[in-house]
Amino acid sequence: MGKIVKLQELIQIRKKAKKENKKVVFTNGCFDLLHRGHIEYLKKAKKLGDILIVGLNSDSSVKKIKGEGRPIQDQADRAVILASLYFVDYVCIFNELTPLKLISKLIPDILAKGGDWKVKDIVGKDIVESHGGKVLSIKMVKGKSTRNIIQTILKKIRR
Numbered sequence: 001m002g003k004i005v006k007l008q009e010l011i012q013i014r015k016k017a018k019k020e021n022k023k024v025v026f027t028n029g030c031f032d033l034l035h036r037g038h039i040e041y042l043k044k045a046k047k048l049g050d051i052l053i054v055g056l057n058s059d060s061s062v063k064k065i066k067g068e069g070r071p072i073q074d075q076a077d078r079a080v081i082l083a084s085l086y087f088v089d090y091v092c093i094f095n096e097l098t099p100l101k102l103i104s105k106l107i108p109d110i111l112a113k114g115g116d117w118k119v120k121d122i123v124g125k126d127i128v129e130s131h132g133g134k135v136l137s138i139k140m141v142k143g144k145s146t147r148n149i150i151q152t153i154l155k156k157i158r159r
Contacts, residue, residue: 003083004091007105010053013090014106023049026108026124028099030057031078032071033149037114037140039085044138045112046087053090053106054082055099064097072150098123107131115140 005013017024025048031038046052056079062071071078075093082091094102103111103124111128117137119125125135 003089004079004093007092007094007102010090010092010102011105013051013053014108017051022051023109024051024053024106025049025110025112026053026055026099026103026106027112028055028057028094028102029114030062030066030071031082032062032066032073034078034081035149041114041138041140042082042085043087045110046089048110048112048136051089052087053092053108054088055102056082056091056093058093058095061095061097100124100127103127107133109133111135112138114138 014024025045027042027045029038031054042052042054056075057065059071059075062075073081079091079093082088092102100123104127108128110133111122111124113122113136115137119135119137122135122137128135
């Protein structure tokens with residue numbers, strides 16, 4: 001089994017982790033153009049537990065969330081890039097607009113999102129907390145975003 005897995009495989013991974021008393025951290029996102037902000041955030045998320053699972057928005061869900069012209073990179077490429085990071089243990093692509101289905105099946109010990117999310121607004125918060133888990137918003141690297149990268153590229157090309 002590789003690092004890019006389907007939900008059914010993740011459920012088995014979660015069961016095994018529970019038996020071994022390993023803490024599972026879950027986060028999710030589009031991760032369209034991976035940048036320093038993503039890297040720092042994912043490293044911090046990994047430090048919160050033993051296993052870091054990243055839910056990756058599918059191409060169709062990214063398009064609905066971010067709009068026409070997105071994603072820049074397709075889901076297969078984004079998944080391979082994330083899976084190549086030593087601090088990411090598993091990547092699971094999901095088609096829904098939110099990771100609620102994934103979270104409700106996995107019940108992670110820790111649910112983490114970037115600092116642009118208020119804890120009260122994090123999808124899956126109620127599920128995780130009702131099972132004794134923690135929900136955290138991780139401070140982001142200021143000024144680092146896919147949108148900023150796209151805007152910088154466009155400005156430089158137009159010169």
